[in-house]
Structure formats: structure tokens, C-alpha cells
Amino acid sequence: xxxxxxxxxxxxxxxxxxxxxxxxxxxxxxxxxxxxxxxxxxxxxxxxxxxxxxxxxxxxxxxxxxxxxxxxxxxxxxxxxxxxxxxxxxxxxxxxxxxxxxxxxxxxxxxxxxxxxxxxxxxxxxxxxxxxxxxxxxxxxxxxxxxxxxxxxxxxxxxxxxxxxxxxxxxxxxxxxxxxxxxxxxxxxxxxxxxxxxxxxxxxxxxxxxxxxxxxxxxxxxxxxxxxxxxxxxxxxxxxxxxxxxxxxxxxxxxxxxxxxxxxxxxxxxxxxxxxxxxxxxxxxxxxxxxxxxxxxxxxxxxxxxxxxxxxxxxxxxxxxxxxxxxxxxxxxxxxxxxxxxxxxxxxxxxxxxxxxxxxxxxxxxxxxxxxxxx
Amino acid sequence: xxxxxxxxxxxxxxxxxxxxxxxxxxxxxxxxxxxxxxxxxxxxxxxxxxxxxxxxxxxxxxxxxxxxxxxxxxxxxxxxxxxxxxxxxxxxxxxxxxxxxxxxxxxxxxxxxxxxxxxxxxxxxxxxxxxxxxxxxxxxxxxxxxxxxxxxxxxxxxxxxxxxxxxxxxxxxxxxxxxxxxxxxxxxxxxxxxxxxxxxxxxxxxxxxxxxxxxxxxxxxxxxxxxxxxxxxxxxxxxxxxxxxxxxxxxxxxxxxxxxxxxxxxxxxxxxxxxxxxxxxxxxxxxxxxxxxxxxxxxxxxxxxxxxxxxxxxxxxxxxxxxxxxxxxxxxxxxxxxxxxxxxxxxxxxxxxxxxxxxxxxxxxxxxxxxxxxxxxxxxxxxxxxxxxxxxxxxxxxxxxxxxxxxxxxxxxxxxxxxxxxxxxxxxxxxxxxxxxxxxxxxxxxxxxxxxxxxxxxxxxxxxxxxxxxxxxxxxxxxxxxxxxxxxxxxxxxxxxxxxxxxxxxxxxxxxxxxxxxxxxxxxxxxxxxxxxxxxxxxxxxxxxxxxxxxxxxxxxxxxxxxxxxxxxxxxxxxxxxxxxxxxxxxxxxxx
Numbered sequence: 001x002x003x004x005x006x007x008x009x010x011x012x013x014x015x016x017x018x019x020x021x022x023x024x025x026x027x028x029x030x031x032x033x034x035x036x037x038x039x040x041x042x043x044x045x046x047x048x049x050x051x052x053x054x055x056x057x058x059x060x061x062x063x064x065x066x067x068x069x070x071x072x073x074x075x076x077x078x079x080x081x082x083x084x085x086x087x088x089x090x091x092x093x094x095x096x097x098x099x100x101x102x103x104x105x106x107x108x109x110x111x112x113x114x115x116x117x118x119x120x121x122x123x124x125x126x127x128x129x130x131x132x133x134x135x136x137x138x139x140x141x142x143x144x145x146x147x148x149x150x151x152x153x154x155x156x157x158x159x160x161x162x163x164x165x166x167x168x169x170x171x172x173x174x175x176x177x178x179x180x181x182x183x184x185x186x187x188x189x190x191x192x193x194x195x196x197x198x199x200x201x202x203x204x205x206x207x208x209x210x211x212x213x214x215x216x217x218x219x220x221x222x223x224x225x226x227x228x229x230x231x232x233x234x235x236x237x238x239x240x241x242x243x244x245x246x247x248x249x250x251x252x253x254x255x256x257x258x259x260x261x262x263x264x265x266x267x268x269x270x271x272x273x274x275x276x277x278x279x280x281x282x283x284x285x286x287x288x289x290x291x292x293x294x295x296x297x298x299x300x301x302x303x304x305x306x307x308x309x310x311x312x313x314x315x316x317x318x319x320x321x322x323x324x325x326x327x328x329x330x331x332x333x334x335x336x337x338x339x340x341x342x343x344x345x346x347x348x349x350x351x352x353x354x355x356x357x358x359x360x361x362x363x364x365x366x367x368x369x370x371x372x373x374x375x
Numbered sequence: 376x377x378x379x380x381x382x383x384x385x386x387x388x389x390x391x392x393x394x395x396x397x398x399x400x401x402x403x404x405x406x407x408x409x410x411x412x413x414x415x416x417x418x419x420x421x422x423x424x425x426x427x428x429x430x431x432x433x434x435x436x437x438x439x440x441x442x443x444x445x446x447x448x449x450x451x452x453x454x455x456x457x458x459x460x461x462x463x464x465x466x467x468x469x470x471x472x473x474x475x476x477x478x479x480x481x482x483x484x485x486x487x488x489x490x491x492x493x494x495x496x497x498x499x500x501x502x503x504x505x506x507x508x509x510x511x512x513x514x515x516x517x518x519x520x521x522x523x524x525x526x527x528x529x530x531x532x533x534x535x536x537x538x539x540x541x542x543x544x545x546x547x548x549x550x551x552x553x554x555x556x557x558x559x560x561x562x563x564x565x566x567x568x569x570x571x572x573x574x575x576x577x578x579x580x581x582x583x584x585x586x587x588x589x590x591x592x593x594x595x596x597x598x599x600x601x602x603x604x605x606x607x608x609x610x611x612x613x614x615x616x617x618x619x620x621x622x623x624x625x626x627x628x629x630x631x632x633x634x635x636x637x638x639x640x641x642x643x644x645x646x647x648x649x650x651x652x653x654x655x656x657x658x659x660x661x662x663x664x665x666x667x668x669x670x671x672x673x674x675x676x677x678x679x680x681x682x683x684x685x686x687x688x689x690x691x692x693x694x695x696x697x698x699x700x701x702x703x704x705x706x707x708x709x710x711x712x713x714x715x716x717x718x719x720x721x722x723x724x725x726x727x728x729x730x731x732x733x734x735x736x737x738x739x740x741x742x743x744x745x746x747x748x749x750x751x752x753x754x755x756x757x758x759x760x761x762x763x764x765x766x767x768x769x770x771x772x773x774x775x776x777x778x779x780x781x782x783x784x785x786x787x788x789x790x791x792x793x794x795x796x797x798x799x800x801x802x803x804x805x806x807x808x809x810x811x812x813x814x815x816x817x818x819x820x821x822x823x824x825x826x827x828x829x830x831x832x833x834x835x836x837x838x839x840x841x842x843x844x845x846x847x848x849x850x851x852x853x854x855x856x857x858x859x860x861x862x863x864x865x866x867x868x869x870x871x872x873x874x875x876x877x878x879x880x881x882x883x884x885x886x887x888x889x890x891x892x893x894x895x896x897x898x899x900x901x902x903x904x905x906x907x908x909x910x911x912x913x914x915x916x917x918x919x920x921x922x923x924x925x926x927x928x929x930x931x932x933x934x935x936x937x938x939x940x941x942x943x944x945x946x947x948x949x950x951x952x953x954x955x956x957x958x959x960x961x962x963x964x965x966x967x
Contacts, residue, residue, distance in 0.1 A: 057861055078408055079860045086861040092854035096876040105872075106862030150858075157862055165854075 003035035004069050004160030006056065011065035013051050013217075015335050025051040027217035029065075033161075036191045038184070040204040043214035044240070046263060049197045050165060056195060057163050058082050073183075085154030085192075086163040089170065093138035098126070100134035100148050108158035124156035124340055125149075127138045127186055144175045147247070151183065155190065164196040166248070168203065205229070210228045213237045229353060231273065238285040238354065245286045245323035249297060251276050251353075259353050264298045265316050268346050272353035282353040288313065291325035294333045296345025302336045312336075316344060410736035410867035417772070418762050422780040424812070425830045429795025433649070436642035436798055441724055445643040458647060461623040463610060464542055465651075471547040473600045475698055476554035477592075482654070482695045484562040486688055487681045499699040501556075502706060503549045505938040507895045507912050509612030510931040511545040514708040517718045518619065521542075526721045537619025548702055549604045550903075554599030557663070561595040574960050580684070594665040608652050609788030611898035612912070616919055624648040625790050625898065632794060633901060640799070645791045654785035671799075690709040713928035721733035728929035732877050737930065740909035745937055747825060747908075749892035751832035758833060760841015764874060768856070769847040781841050784834040792834070793902030796827050817902055823907025831899045836889035840882070847881035848874070883949045890941045895932055 003341060009318045013026040026048040033039050035312055041049035054060040056067060059078030067075045074082055085106075094102050098314040103121045112120060125134060128148040138146055147167055154162060164183070170224040184207050189192050204211045205225040212222040213236070232238035235246060252267055253260035259272045261282050269282055293314060312327045325344065327333070336342050415829055434443075440554045448454050481501050503511065518525045519536045538543075565588070573583045589596075614626040628644040631637045682688050712718040716725050731737055759781075765771075800815035815827040855877070859869040876881065897912040904910050911934050918927035 041857050057857075059860075060859055078865070080865050082861075083863070084861060086858065087857060088854040090852050090854050092852060092858035094855060094859070094873055094877075096873075105859065105864075109863040110869070153858070153862065155394070163861075 003191050005035050005071070006033040006050070006161055006193060006195070007031070007066075007068040007071075008056070009053070009066040009068065010094070011055060011059060011062045011067060013055060014063040016068050024175070024217050026055070026062075029214075029217075031212060031222065032220065033193055033195065035193055037209045038194045038196065038207055039210045039212060039219040040196045040198060041212050041214055042064055042198060042201060042204040042240070043220075045201060047214040048217040049199075049214050052155055053163055053165055053195060053197045055159070057084055057086050072309065074104050077361070083157070083159055084161045085157055085159035085164065087147070087154050087167045089151050089166040091138070091143075091150045091170075093146055093153075095138055098134065099136050099138065099141070101148055103134075103153045103156050104136065106153065110157065120156055124152040127155065127189075128152045128182070144179060147171065147179065148182075151186070155192070155307040157232055159192060162192045164194065164198075166197055166199070169198075169200070171271055176203070183207065203240075208231055208349075211241075213240060214238075231271070232285060233273070233355060235283065235354060238352075242287055243324060244265070245321075247283060247284045247286055247321060247323065248281050248353075251280050251282050254278055261353060263346060264321075266297050266346070268348040268351060270348050270351035270353050273355035275356050276353065277356075280356060282356070285352045285354060286323050287350065288324040288326040289322065290347045291316070292345045292347055293327040293342055294344075295327070296343050296348070298344050299341055300344045302338050302340045302342060304338055305336060307335070314342075316342075360366070383454055386797055401445050408866035410865060410870075411765070411769070414761050415765055415769070417756065418781075419603070419777060421758065421834075421948040422560070422762075422777060425785075425834050426783050427780055429792055429799050430649070431635060432785060432790055432798040433645045433795045436638065437646040437669040439639075441639055442643050445507065445640050446647075447734075449643065449647060450603050457622050458622055458628050460539075460621055461625075462651070462945055463649070464539065464546075464614075464621075464623055464829070465604040465607040467539065467543050468546045469600045469603040470551065471543055472551040472603040472607075473554055473596060475547060475551045475777050476599055477596065477770065478691065478698070479551075479940050480558040480562050481558055482691055485682050486691050487683075488688075488692055488744075492692075496699050497697055500704050501552055502702060502900070503747060504893050505895075505942075506611060506706070506709075506899070506935045507612065507915060507931060508549045509545070509897070509916070510614045510709055510935075511549055511702075512541070512616040513915075513924060513927055513931070514705040514712070515545050516539055517708055517712060517924060518623045520706070522719055524672045525923075527722035535618055536583060541617045541619075542613055542621065543706075545617060546607055546610060548698075548705070550603050550610075553606075558592065558595050558599055561592055579887065580682075594662045598659050598662035598665075598727040601655050604658045605659065605786070605788075607847040608648060608655075608897060611790055612916065615916060625788065628790050628794070629901070631795070638891050641794050645794050648788055648790055650882075652788050653786055658839055660782070663830045683684075690835035703886050709928050709931050712924055713932045716923055722807060723741060725925070728925040732929045737914060737926070738910075741915040741937075742928075743825075743909050744911040744934075745892060746891055747829055747910075748832060749941075750888040751829055751893050752945075754829075755833040755889045756840045756882060759837040759842075759885055759889075760875070760878060760882055761870075762837065763844030763848055764870060765842045767845050768853065778841070778845075782838050784836075785838040787915045789831075789896065789898030790902070791836065792831055792899040796831065796899070797902055800827055809962050817905065824903055825908050828900055828908060828910065831903065832893040832896065835896060835899065836892050839892065840885035843888070844878055845884045851877055873904050879949060885946060886949065890945070891938050891950035894938050894941075 008029055008031040009028060011029045012024065015023045015025050015182065017023055029048075029052060031039075039053055043049045051060060055062050056077075056178075058074070058077060062075055065075070066073050067080070097105065100121055102157055103124050104117055107117055107120050109358040113283050121134070125131065128151050130145065130148050130152065133141065133145065133149075138149065141149065145169075154221050167183075168179055171179065176334070180203055183196075196204075196207060206263055211228045213220045213228060221228055221237045222352075223231075228237060229241050232241065232244075238244040240245070247263050249261045251259050252262055253271070254276055258269050259276055259282060260267050260269050261284055263284060268284075270282075272282070276282055295317075298318055300318045302314055303317050303322065304315040306313040310328065312330045314325045314327060314336065315324055316325050430526070437446075449457065479496065483497060484671055487595070488954065508958060515536060517523065519535070519541070520533065521535060523534075523536070567585055569591070570583055573587045574580075578586065609625065611629060613626045613627065614621075614623050618626050624644050624647055628641050628648065629684050631644060632641040682691065708718065714724050714726070715721075716723045716727070733741065762777060766774045796816050801817050803810045803814045804812040813821045813822055815830075816824055851874075855868050859873045864872065895912060897910075899917065900910050901916070903912050904913050911930055915927045915930045915934075918924070918930065
């Protein structure tokens with residue numbers, strides 16, 4: 001089984017509403033998926049991630065742009081000729097066929113018969129740990145088992161690319177976590193290039209080599225999970241991945257190590273992208289773990305607190321700015337109650353100033369999110 | 376892995392809207408599967424040639440200058456009485472038929488009674504579906520006619536069953552089963568929690584029935600009423616046998632064409648019949664679709680509340696048994712009559728009637744009809760589900776038109792297709808001197824007119840397959856088909872290996888419906904029979920006209936037996952659903 005290289009070049013999809021209005025579901029998306037990579041398309045519903053996946057699969061045709069698999073344009077190929085395995089949100093198992101026949105379905109279409117067929121099917125079922133269930137009907141399996149069959153069925157055809165359309169969203173939380181590590185294990189074992197659509201950021205983080213964050217039909221950012229978390233390119237990305245609050249402050253100095261930004265009258269050195277100039281206003285991403293509660297130069301009012309066991313989550317207010325904070329060390333310091341004033345500090349090495357150009361651009365498309373078709 | 380190699384979105388303003396690239400993109404459509412194209416072309420061709428064209432031809436014939444005085448004649452007194460009769464008959468039959476259907480459905484779902492009694496009532500209620508629609512009319516004449524065994528011999532009355540009362544009796548009994556089946560489905564789907572909620576709020580049983588049950592079933596009742604109205608309007612067999620002096624549009628139209636060879640008057644009457652039929656039919660569809668919404672939202676959580684009051688129970692059961700008794704009496708008359716020399720006159724038992732029908736001059740009618748209906752059944756069934764697939768899953772403009780065009784096959788009264796075929800196919804259709812379609816009707820027609828009859832059988836049955844197929848396709852998650860395609864199957868393979876097996880129950884019922892409908896059809900076919908092709912329903916009519924009731928009854932019994940046998944054979948051929956399918960078939964798509 002060899003892994004394919006997939007490239008999307010300036011792919012756009014325009015749908016027409018029944019009233020004849022054009023809706024841009026996917027807007028000028030360019031992506032390159034190296035062989036063997038696991039790429040997640042992440043975004044809120046309506047961001048165009050499912051449409052993008054369905055264009056790769058061939059169920060939708062791009063209005064513009066090219067989709068290349070190993071340098072060959074496949075945008076006009078019907079889905080059955082693309083050799084991509086797909087795992088569906090609703091499993092989409094053939095209810096009239098046994099587990100064996102479901103998995104054998106695609107293999108048979110490739111002319112494999114007899115012992116070879118049996119072996120291929122059994123190998124696929126073994127890979128997803130479904131021994132001995134080959135003769136069952138899909139309806140006799142649990143949800144998790146059904147999704148394993150769907151995975152085995154997609155892999156059995158030895159696809160160039162594996163596609164996943166929110167495959168875990170119908171499962172309960174616990175099963176979701178165990179199945180997602182299994183998907184990752186199998187993908188790494190086989191080395192198949194994979195595209196995975198989800199709206200669950202923790203799923204995306206856990207699975208991917210590359211996370212592609214989409215919003216309003218566009219790619220907001222693509223990068224490794226840590227990069228996307230640590231160095232978000234826009235407010236949208238910072239907000240969508242993990243939780244984040246935003247503080248604005250003037251840039252006092254630009255150094256190779258980062259920016260000196262004044263926040264609440266305190267100068268903090270924060271990590272930043274290029275393009276900032278002294279005197280500009282910078283938007284700083286403040287994640288709850290980048291606030292230290294209990295000591296520091298800033299006096300904050302506790303507005304609310306949520307006790308989570310190992311952590312306490314606080315909602316703090318300074319002036320009219322509200323932001324969240326996590327206290328992992330509450331046991332030694334005690335709990336704060338709403339109405340109390342606490343000293344806090346911002347940990348500069350955990351903050352990040354958004355690149356200046358992207359900021360205004362993002363605000364522009366946030367407003368046309370409503371124009372995008374639901375996916 | 377090197378993620379920096381990843382390019383991302385182009386900036387705004389690089390989308391090149393409105394320039395040459397845009398135009399190129401518009402021409403770039405999804406590559407179509409060849410099998411889909413073939414299916415689409417064949418379906419559209421069938422709908423246009425076999426359905427739309429004949430109907431348009433009738434309308435065209437009635438929109439000529441010469442037609443105006445005829446319109447005037449039939450729209451003003453005294454001739455407008457025919458139109459009035461038609462509407463009165465439609466309303467009366469629809470009212471009585473819907474009431475009977477409601478009674479039977481209510482008894483099945485809400486009245487506690489012996490399980491076997493309920494089953495027997497159910498089977499009796501379905502009997503009229505598999506028999507020629509005017510079989511009951513003939514039996515009614517024997518029982519309640521001028522020399523009826525019950526009215527004259529038993530009660531000594533001299534009543535005249537011909538006309539509105541008789542037609543109401545037999546047509547209500549003949550047509551109510553369709554409304555009964557759909558009402559029963561709706562009643563079963565009503566969420567019992569609604570009744571419980573109303574009771575919990577302090578409503579009495581009767582009040583719940585009035586304020587919850589009936590309003591929720593109203594779309595279903597309306598749809599059933601309108602469907603029966605259209606059936607009554609379109610019916611030709613019963614008015615011919617039992618109409619007497621009570622002339623309706625369809626019977627007048629028949630006389631105009633067959634008796635007077637007056638195509639112009641026939642076309643005018645056809646248009647007068649067509650307009651209300653079409654309007655009412657599509658209003659019915661509107662209500663039918665609304666009614667089905669109820670069944671989707673209603674997820675039964677308990678058992679429907681049952682009628683517990685003894686008097687109410689006895690009354691409802693008694694009424695249902697009375698109607699069922701009448702149906703049994705009428706069908707019993709048919710069976711007994713088929714073994715009797717002349718019912719009501721000479722009660723000598725005989726097998727002569729069967730001899731004549733099976734081994735005498737009736738043989739040809741039996742074989743011709745069975746052969747043609749047998750040919751039409753798979754074709755209509757397949758056409759119906761293929762069109763359902765195209766309409767539900769296809770993504771081409773004009774899907775609605777294809778659906779509408781196919782549904783015209785039942786929305787338009789059969790008599791109109793009869794005339795339309797005579798108008799269009801009585802001469803070879805030529806384009807630039809080449810014969811495209813040979814002469815299909817009348818003398819010297821291709822295959823003695825068999826092809827025209829076959830087409831009519833198919834077009835009358837395909838809508839049933841379309842609706843059944845569409846309903847079950849809507850239950851199936853489209854990703855199941857996408858899964859098959861992504862695994863490498865083309866559309867044709869996917870249809871054969873995934874779609875057809877999944878909609879098999881609907882396909883089977885479509886086939887049964889199709890065969891029963893073809894075997895019992897008369898209103899269109901009666902215009903198209905030739906000396907070379909004999910059709911059983913028409914033979915029954917001829918025998919009745921000639922007062923050879925014994926033969927007519929024998930034909931009816933044989934026809935019913937053929938339909939029942941076909942149901943058995945089809946069930947075996949297409950396969951009854953297995954246990955696993957029954958458990959999984961229900962939740963196809965429920966996993967979403």
C-alpha cells in the first residue's frame with residue numbers, strides 16, 4: 001500500500017441556494033498533503049471542511065481549482081475511480097450485508113476472489129480488532145464496533161488516501177477517545193495519507209500531523225497542532241483552539257526574543273510573529289494557563305470560579321477586561337471567592353501577540369460567516 | 376514532517392470573479408455516470424412519449440374552434456347534469472369511502488378485540504384491491520337489482536339499484552381499501568404520549584378524540600377523501616355496469632368514442648374530466664405529504680390508548696363487521712355465481728362457466744391479459760424505482776418535472792389515456808418520412824395493439840413504484856450509497872447491489888401493486904383492445920352486458936386467483952425479508 005500525495009490548488013466551491021443565490025462554501029483553498037501525513041480539517045459547522053472533504057472524495061465538483069493526486073488532476077474523475085477509502089459519520093454500513101461482506105465489497109470490485117479475498121478481509125478485520133464478528137450483521141454490533149467495520153471496509157481497498165468525515169461524533173465520549181488513538185495507531189502502521197474532518201479541537205490535536213483550521217470557507221491556518229496552538233495566526237484560530245482571551249496593548253519595543261507590550265500598565269515580553277512596529281497596538285492571546293494567580297503586580301477582581309478538582313478555573317476582571325485563569329496550585333494557596341481581589345501576573349513566555357496584518361482581515365470575514373452554507 | 380511546506384489560503388481579491396476563469400468553471404460540471412445518463416434519457420423519453428404527449432393531444436384536440444359549442448353544450452342545462460352527476464358521485468363516494476376507511480382503521484388500531492377477528496377484518500378490507508373494480512357492481516345487481524335475490528326474492532321489494540345509490544355502495548366498497556391502509560399507518564404512528572398528555576390535562580376520552588386524534592389525522596383524512604374523489608371521477612367500469620340513467624363524464628365519454636366515433640366530443644369531455652381530476656389529485660398529494668410528517672415526528676413510546684367503553688366498542692365493532700359482512704356477501708355471490716347457471720334464476724351447479732372461460736373463447740383473454748400484465752409488472756416496477764432514484768438522489772434540474780410527469784400516469788383518469796393513445800398512435804409517427812413509432816392502436820396496429828396496452832399498463836403502474844421507492848429511499852442515509860461508490864462501485868453497481876436490496880420490500884409491494892393494477896385495469900385499455908388482443912376486464916364487461924353473469928363471475932374469480940397467485944410467486948421470486956433485514960432494515964439511517 002503506497003501513500004499518495006494530495007494537493008488542492010485554489011479550490012473554490014459555489015453552491016446555489018434554491019432561491020438562486022450563490023453561496024461560497026469553500027473559498028480559494030490551497031493545501032498540500034505530503035505522503036503518509038494525517039491532516040485534520042478543523043472548524044465550526046458551515047466552515048467548508050466537509051465540502052472540502054467531499055470534493056476530495058469526488059461527491060462534489062469544485063467550481064474552480066484543481067485537486068491533484070500524485071500530480072494527476074482528479075477533479076473530474078467520478079468518486080468510484082479515485083481509490084480513496086472513506087469513513088462516514090453515520091458509518092454507512094450496508095445493512096443487508098454481513099460484516100464480512102461489507103469489508104469484502106470494495107475488495108471484490110477490484111477483482112480479488114477466493115482465498116485472497118478471505119485473507120484481505122480477515123487482515124482488515126484483525127487490524128481493527130474485530131476477530132470473530134465477520135458473520136454478524138451490522139445491526140447486531142455496537143456503535144463502536146460498527147465504526148470499526150467502516151474503518152476496516154475503507155482500508156481493505158488499500159486506498160491511496162483515507163478520508164474521515166467526523167467518524168467519531170456519534171459515539172460517547174469515552175469510546176471517542178479510545179477509538180481515536182486506535183485510528184492514529186492504524187494510520188501510522190499503514191502510513192496512508194489521511195484527511196480527517198472534525199469540529200472537535202482536542203480530536204484534531206490528538207490525531208494530526210497537520211491541523212488545518214477553516215473558517216467561512218477559507219483556511220485560517222495550517223500547521224502542526226503545537227504551532228497552531230502556540231502561534232495562532234488569527235483571533236479566530238486562537239479562540240477556536242483551546243480557550244483564549246484577548247488583551248490589547250501598545251508595543252513598546254521589538255526585540256529578537258519577542259515584543260515588549262504594555263498590559264494593565266505592566267510591560268511584558270511576549271512571543272510574536274513578524275511585522276509589529278513600536279507604537280502599534282498589539283492583540284495578545286491570553287490563555288488561562290498563562291495567568292498566574294496568587295502573586296504579581298496586577299490586581300484582579302474574581303468574578304466567578306469553577307472548581308474542577310486538580311484545577312480551579314477563575315474568571316477575572318481588570319478594568320473592563322475579562323479573562324480566564326487556571327490555578328493548578330490552589331491546594332497550597334486556598335480558594336478565592338467571587339468579589340475577592342487577587343494579585344495576578346501574566347507569564348510572558350506563554351503569551352503570544354497576533355500578527356498585525358491578519359487581525360483586521362479576520363474581523364472582515366467573521367462578519368460574512370452567515371453567508372456560508374452549512375456543511 | 377515539514378509543515379512549513381504547506382501553502383494556505385490565497386488572499387482576498389485573488390478569486391478572479393467574473394472573468395474568463397469563471398466562465399470556464401461554469402461549463403465544468405460533475406462528470407456524469409453513463410448508467411445514470413442512460414436511465415435518465417430512457418425515463419424522460421417514456422414520460423414524454425407515453426404519458427405527456429397523449430394527454431397534451433387530448434387537450435389540443437379540445438382546444439379547437441369546433442370544440443367551443445360542445446363545451447357550451449356540456450356546461451349549460453340540461454347537459455351540464457352530467458358534470459353535476461360526476462361531482463355528486465365523487466363527493467358521495469369519497470365521503471362514504473373515507474368514513475368506512477376510518478372506521479376500519481380505527482377498529483384495527485384503537486378498539487380492543489379478538490386478534491383473529493381483527494385479522495379477518497383486515498383481510499376482508501383488502502379484498503377489493505385484488506379484484507376488478509366493477510366485480511362488486513355485478514354482484515350487487517344479482518343481489519339487489521330489479522330481480523335481485525335479496526331485494527325481490529327475499530324481501531319482495533322492487534327497488535332500482537341502478538344509479539347513484541348502487542354506485543355509492545359498490546364504489547365506496549371498492550375504493551376504500553387504499554385510504555384504509557394509509558389511515559391505519561398514520562394512526563399507528565400517532566404518538567400515544569399526546570393522548571396521555573391530553574388525559575393528564577383533564578380531557579375526557581371523547582374530547583381527546585375530538586381535539587387531538589381527529590385534528591392530527593386531518594391531513595390523512597383529507598388526502599384519503601381527495602384520492603377517493605379522483606378514483607370515483609375516473610372510474611369507468613362501475614358507471615357502465617351500474618350507472619343506468621345516471622350518466623357521468625367517463626361513461627358519456629365512452630359512448631362518444633366507442634358508440635359514436637366522435638373524437639371531438641370525447642376530447643371535450645376528457646378535458647372537463649381532466650381539470651378537476653388533476654387539481655384534486657395534486658391537492659391530495661399536498662395533504663398526503665403533510666400527513667406523512669406526522670408519522671415522522673411521532674415516535675411511539677407506548678401503546679395507543681384503546682376504546683374502553685363497552686357501548687362504543689360494540690358499536691364500532693358492529694359497524695365494521697356489518698360492512699365486512701356486506702363485502703363477504705358480495706364476493707360470496709361472485710364465487711357462488713361462477714358455479715351457477717344463472718344466479719337468481721337457475722341455481723343448477725355447473726362448471727360450464729369455467730369451461731367457457733378457461734378452455735373456450737375466454738382462453739385468449741386470460742392468457743393475453745396475464746402475459747401483458749406479467750410483462751408490464753417488472754418494467755413498471757423497475758421504471759418506478761429508477762425514477763424514484765433519479766428524483767430523490769439525482770442532482771439535475773427538472774427532477775420535479777420528471778416526478779410530476781410520472782405521477783400524471785395515475786393523476787389523469789385512464790379514459791383520457793385511452794383517447795390520447797387513439798389520437799396519437801392511431802397513425803404511424805413519422806419524422807421526415809421515416810417511421811419513428813409504428814401504428815400502435817386500432818386495426819393493423821403493431822402486435823395487434825398489444826404494445827399500446829403494455830405502455831398503458833406500465834404508465835398506470837409506474838407511479839406506485841415511484842412513490843413506494845421514493846418513500847423508502849428517503850429513509851436510507853445517502854452515505855450508504857456514497858460508501859459503495861467510494862469503494863469503487865459505479866452508479867449501476869451501487870443501484871444493483873446496495874439500493875435495490877435495501878428498497879426490496881418497497882420494490883416488491885410496487886410489483887404486486889403493479890400487477891394487480893394492470894390485471895384489473897379497464898378505463899384506458901377498453902379503448903385500445905383489438906380483435907387480436909383480448910383483455911379480461913373488457914370480457915367481463917361484455918359478458919355482463921349480455922347478461923351472461925355466470926361467465927362474468929368465472930372471469931372475476933379467475934382474475935382474482937391469478938392476482939393472488941402472482942403475489943405468491945413474486946414474494947418467492949423477490950424474496951421475503953429475512954430476520955436480520957427486518958431488524959436492520961428499520962434503522963437504515965437511524966444510526967445518524
